[in-house]
Amino acid sequence: MKKNPKLICKNVWKLFGxxxxxxxxxxxxxxxxxxxxxxxxxxxxxxxxVEVFENEILVIMGLSGSGKSTLVRCMSRLVEPTIGEIxxxxxxxxxxxxxxxxxxxxxxxxxxxxxxALFPHRTVIENIAFPLEVQGIGRNEREKxxxxxxxxVGLEGRENYFPKELSGGQQQRVGIGxxxxxxxxxxxxxxPFSALDPLIRKEMQNEFLRIxxxxxxxxxxxxxxxxxxxxxxxRIIIMNEGKxxxxxxPEDLIMKPADEYVKExxxxxxxxxxxSVKSIMTKDQNSKYDVTVYENEKVFKxxxxxxxxxxxxxxxxxxKTVGSIDKETVSRFLYN
Amino acid sequence: xxxxxxxxxxxxxxxxxxxxxxLYFYGKEIxxxxxxKWIIKYPKHYIFPISKYTSLFVKWLxxxxxxxxxxxxxxxxxxxxxxxxxxxxxxxLISKGFLQGQGQDAVEILPPLSWISVITIIVSMALYxxxxxxxxxxxxxxxxxxxxxxxxxxxxxxxxxIIAVPVGVIIGLILGILSYKSEILERIISPILDLxxxxxxxxxxxxxxxxxxxxxxxxxxxxxxxxMPPMVRTTLLALKSIDPQIKECGLMSGCxxxxxxxxxxxxxxxxxxxxxxxxxxxxxxxxxIIASMIGAGGLGYDVLASLRRLNIGVxxxxxxxxxxxxxxxxxxxxxxxxxxxxxRKKNISFFKKNFNIITLFIFIIVIYLLSPFLPLIKNFxxxxxFNTSLFWEELVKYININYYxxxxxxxxxxxxxxxxxxxxxxxxxxxxxxxxxxxxTGWYFGKLRLAFLCLxxxxxxxxxxxxxxxxxxxxxxxxxxLIASMIGIPLGVWAGVxxxxxxxxxxxxxxxxxxxxxxxxxxxxxxxxxxDFTAMLAVILYALAxxxxxxxxxxxxxxxxxxxxxLICGCSPRQLLFKIKLPLALxxxxxxxxxxxxxxxxxxxxxxxVGTRDLGQEVYIxxxxxxxxxxxxxxxxxxxxxxxxxxxxxxxSNKLKDKYGMI
Numbered sequence: 001m002k003k004n005p006k007l008i009c010k011n012v013w014k015l016f017g018x019x020x021x022x023x024x025x026x027x028x029x030x031x032x033x034x035x036x037x038x039x040x041x042x043x044x045x046x047x048x049x050v051e052v053f054e055n056e057i058l059v060i061m062g063l064s065g066s067g068k069s070t071l072v073r074c075m076s077r078l079v080e081p082t083i084g085e086i087x088x089x090x091x092x093x094x095x096x097x098x099x100x101x102x103x104x105x106x107x108x109x110x111x112x113x114x115x116x117a118l119f120p121h122r123t124v125i126e127n128i129a130f131p132l133e134v135q136g137i138g139r140n141e142r143e144k145x146x147x148x149x150x151x152x153v154g155l156e157g158r159e160n161y162f163p164k165e166l167s168g169g170q171q172q173r174v175g176i177g178x179x180x181x182x183x184x185x186x187x188x189x190x191x192p193f194s195a196l197d198p199l200i201r202k203e204m205q206n207e208f209l210r211i212x213x214x215x216x217x218x219x220x221x222x223x224x225x226x227x228x229x230x231x232x233x234x235r236i237i238i239m240n241e242g243k244x245x246x247x248x249x250p251e252d253l254i255m256k257p258a259d260e261y262v263k264e265x266x267x268x269x270x271x272x273x274x275x276s277v278k279s280i281m282t283k284d285q286n287s288k289y290d291v292t293v294y295e296n297e298k299v300f301k302x303x304x305x306x307x308x309x310x311x312x313x314x315x316x317x318x319x320k321t322v323g324s325i326d327k328e329t330v331s332r333f334l335y336n
Numbered sequence: 337x338x339x340x341x342x343x344x345x346x347x348x349x350x351x352x353x354x355x356x357x358x359l360y361f362y363g364k365e366i367x368x369x370x371x372x373k374w375i376i377k378y379p380k381h382y383i384f385p386i387s388k389y390t391s392l393f394v395k396w397l398x399x400x401x402x403x404x405x406x407x408x409x410x411x412x413x414x415x416x417x418x419x420x421x422x423x424x425x426x427x428x429l430i431s432k433g434f435l436q437g438q439g440q441d442a443v444e445i446l447p448p449l450s451w452i453s454v455i456t457i458i459v460s461m462a463l464y465x466x467x468x469x470x471x472x473x474x475x476x477x478x479x480x481x482x483x484x485x486x487x488x489x490x491x492x493x494x495x496x497x498i499i500a501v502p503v504g505v506i507i508g509l510i511l512g513i514l515s516y517k518s519e520i521l522e523r524i525i526s527p528i529l530d531l532x533x534x535x536x537x538x539x540x541x542x543x544x545x546x547x548x549x550x551x552x553x554x555x556x557x558x559x560x561x562x563x564m565p566p567m568v569r570t571t572l573l574a575l576k577s578i579d580p581q582i583k584e585c586g587l588m589s590g591c592x593x594x595x596x597x598x599x600x601x602x603x604x605x606x607x608x609x610x611x612x613x614x615x616x617x618x619x620x621x622x623x624x625i626i627a628s629m630i631g632a633g634g635l636g637y638d639v640l641a642s643l644r645r646l647n648i649g650v651x652x653x654x655x656x657x658x659x660x661x662x663x664x665x666x667x668x669x670x671x672x673x674x675x676x677x678x679x680r681k682k683n684i685s686f687f688k689k690n691f692n693i694i695t696l697f698i699f700i701i702v703i704y705l706l707s708p709f710l711p712l713i714k715n716f717x718x719x720x721x722f723n724t725s726l727f728w729e730e731l732v733k734y735i736n737i738n739y740y741x742x743x744x745x746x747x748x749x750x751x752x753x754x755x756x757x758x759x760x761x762x763x764x765x766x767x768x769x770x771x772x773x774x775x776x777t778g779w780y781f782g783k784l785r786l787a788f789l790c791l792x793x794x795x796x797x798x799x800x801x802x803x804x805x806x807x808x809x810x811x812x813x814x815x816x817x818l819i820a821s822m823i824g825i826p827l828g829v830w831a832g833v834x835x836x837x838x839x840x841x842x843x844x845x846x847x848x849x850x851x852x853x854x855x856x857x858x859x860x861x862x863x864x865x866x867x868d869f870t871a872m873l874a875v876i877l878y879a880l881a882x883x884x885x886x887x888x889x890x891x892x893x894x895x896x897x898x899x900x901x902x903l904i905c906g907c908s909p910r911q912l913l914f915k916i917k918l919p920l921a922l923x924x925x926x927x928x929x930x931x932x933x934x935x936x937x938x939x940x941x942x943x944x945x946v947g948t949r950d951l952g953q954e955v956y957i958x959x960x961x962x963x964x965x966x967x968x969x970x971x972x973x974x975x976x977x978x979x980x981x982x983x984x985x986x987x988x989s990n991k992l993k994d995k996y997g998m999i
Contacts, residue, residue, distance in 0.1 A: 073584075076588060078584050078587060078588070102590050102591075102592060103590070104590075105587065105588055105589065105590040106589070106590030107590075109588060110588070111584070111585065111588040113581040113584065113585060114581065115579060115581055116581075117579060117581035117582045117584070117585040119582065119600065119603070119604060120604065121603045121604060121606060122603075130589055130599075131589035131590060133599070134589055134590055134591050134592075134595045134599065135590065178585075178589075179588075182589075182590075188588075
C-alpha cells in the first residue's frame, strides 16, 4: 500500500541568533554542533526531514527544549524556518503569500495548545465558533456548526459558560473543539494533555482516540510523555537537542532503539504490554504446531500459552501461518 | 578573600563619608584658601543659556515655521479647533446650555440637562455594576455637589474630564499598539514617556500656553498630555503579557493581522487596559486644579482663586467637592473594570434587552421637556443650598486662637532641629564633590552606564545655573521622604502582618491616592500658613501612600515556606520580623521609597505656590511669565533629579533581588 504524504519537511533548520541564514550559508548549510555553540547561536532544529502520511497519528516526542514545539511551529509557519522547505499537499509553504497562508489556516489546519489558549472573554460556544467568525461566517450558521462540535467533545449544556467556570479537562475539550471547528485536514496537538491531572489525562487520551476514529484526521501530536506517545502513535519521532534521533513505530523504538537516548526512554516500559507477538516471533511459514496465537496479540496475553505448550504457531488475521514462538524467546524477552 | 573585599568596601564608604563631612564643614575655608570660589558657587558667566535658546526656538516655531502648505501656527490652531468642538458640545449639554450669540447678549436656545438627569445617568451607571455600596457612594457624591452649591463648577470640570479621558485613552491605546508592533517605535517612545512622567506638569504648561493660548482648550491639551502616558504603558504591557499561545491560536484560526488585533489581542487584554483607563481618569482629575492655571474653569479655578486670596473656607469647600467627584469617578471606573462577564441571553427582543436604557432615555427626555416649566428641575433651589465656608473659616480661626502656640512650637521644633540641618548640609557640600559622590554611587550600583548618566544629568543642573535651587528641592524632598518613610514603612509592616490593619489601611491609602495632589495644600495652609514646613507636610501626605503599599506588599509576598522554616527554627515574632521578613522585603521597600521620592518631587513643584524657593518656584515663575525656556530647563532639572534617584534605587533593589535569587 502506497502511503500519501500530507506534509513533507525537507532539511528544515531553525537557529536563533544574529543573521542565522548567512551563518548557515558560510558553513555549507551544515555547521557542527560545536561551531554553532561557539559562534553564539542556539540550535532549535537541526536538519529535520519528515513525511507525515495521510490519516496517521504522528507523535513527536522529546524532552523540553528538544525542539519539538519549534518543529511543529515551522510546519504551521507560526515560526519561520531558517532554511529548509515544507510542503503541505504539494504547496510549498515557504513560497505562498500571507493571504494564502491565512486561507490554508482557515480551512485546513487546526491546533490545540498546551495551556488551552482559550479566550477568557468568550463563552465556550464563542470560543469554538471563533475560527468560523474570522472567516466571516454569520452568527446563526457558525453557532450551528459549533453546537455540533460541542456535542462531539461532550460539552452539551455548557456552551454559555466562560472558560474560567470549567475544569482543566473541560477547558481542553473546548480547545479541541475550537481546533476542529473548521474541519481541518491537518491537526496539530501541542502537548494537549500535559497540563492535566494523570487520571483526566487518561480519560482525554481515550476521548482523543474516539474522536480520531470518527474523524480520521492527519495528526501531529507533541508530547514529552513516552507512555502517551506509545499509547496514541502510529509512528513516533524522537527528538533530542534539535535533532531527529529516530522515526519509527512504537515497536521499532522498543526493539531497535537508535541510540542510548532512545533506549533510556524505552527501558523501563512494560514491554510485554506494548509489543505484539509479531515483533518477537521467529518468521517461519511452515511451522505445524497445533496451538495458535494471533500476530497482533500483545505478548503478555500469550505468555501462559507459550509456557505451557513450549512452542506455538503464529497466525495473522486471515488465519495464515506467519511464524512461531517458543519458550526461550518469551523468557529472554521477559527477563532481560 | 570575600571578607577582605567587604572590608575594603566598608573603608571606602567610611572615607567618602569623612571627606563629605570635612568638605561640608570647611568647604568655604578650603575654597578661599585656594582662591577657588567656583568650588562653592558655580560662576555665573559659565552658565550656558539653554533656556534662552529654547525660548528663541519656540518663538521661531510659532512665528515662522511652516510645513509648506500650512504653518506651525495653523497646525496648533487646527488642533485647538478640533478639541474645542466636542468640548463645547458637552459643556452646552450638561452645563451652559446651547446659546446663540456672544457674551452678555447670548440667548439660550436649548437649556442644558437638568441636574436630575445628570445624577440619574451617573447613578444608572453605578446600578449597572450591581454594587449597592457604589450606588450609594455615587449618589451621595453627586447630591453633595448639588446641595453644597458646587453643581455648575463641577459640571464644567466634568465636561473637561468627559473630553480628556476618551481622547487620552484613544491616543494612548494607539501609541501603545504601535509600539507593540514596532520595536523601534517602542525604543523611541519609552524614554519620552519617562520624561513626560518625570518633568513636572507646570513645565509643559508653559509651551502649551504659548502655543494654544489661555483657555479651556489649552487646559484640555495639558490634561491629555499629562494623563496619557500610563495608558501607553499599560497597553504595551497588556499586549506583551498575553500568553503567546493565545496569539498563536488566533493565527492558526486564520486571523488577518487586523482580526488578530481587534478580535484577540485587545479583547483578551481588556481587564488590564481598563486599569489604564482608570489611571487616565485619576490623572485627569489630578490636573483639574493645575489646568486652571492655564484657563480651565470649574472647580479647579474656584480652588485656585480662593487659595490665592487665602480664602480658606471656600477653598476647603471646593476642595472637598473635587475630592468627592474624584472618589466617585474613580470607584465607578474601577467597578466597570471588575464587572463579571455576563451570560448572553438568547432570543429576547431588542426592546426587552435594552429595557433599562430605553427607560432611562425616556426619563431624561421627559425631564428635559419639563425643565422650562419647573424651575426646580432647571436649577436646584438656591435657598436649599448649604454654605459651609463660614463654618470652616470659623473652625480655622478657633484652632488658630486656641492652639496657635502648640502648632507653632511643633513647626519651629521640626524646622530648627530637622529641616534646617538637612538644608545646610545640602547647600554646604561643594557641587564638584556632590557630583563625584553621585557618579561613584552610580558606578557602584550600575557600572559605567549609570555612572555616566549620573554625571551628565547632574552636570546639566550645574551648567544651567540651577544648582542651588536643585539643592533646595533635594533638601525638601529628602526631609519629606525621610518622614514619609518613617511613618509609611511601619504602617506597611503593620499592614503586612495584620490582615485587619491591612484592610483598614488599604482603604485609607486608596483614598489618599485618589485625591488630586493640589488638595493636600488646603488643610496644611489652613493650619500652618505658607513656607517650607507647610510644603513639607503637604508633600508627606501626598507621597506617603507608596511607602505603605510597597512595604505591605513586600512583607506579604514572602514565601510562606520560608516563614514556616523560621518558625520551626524557633523565631519569636520579633525575630521573625527583623531577621527574616524585613531583610527579604527590603528590595520591595526600596521600590516603595523610590515611588515616594517620585511623588514628592512632583508635589514639590505644586508646593511652590506656598512659597518654597526651589526648582518648583523656578517653574512656577516661568509659568506666570510664560517663559518657555526657563520653565522647560528647570522642569528638566526636576526630571533629572528624579531620574537619577529612580535609576540608582532601582538598580540597588535589583542588585538585592539578584543576590537573594528573587528574579
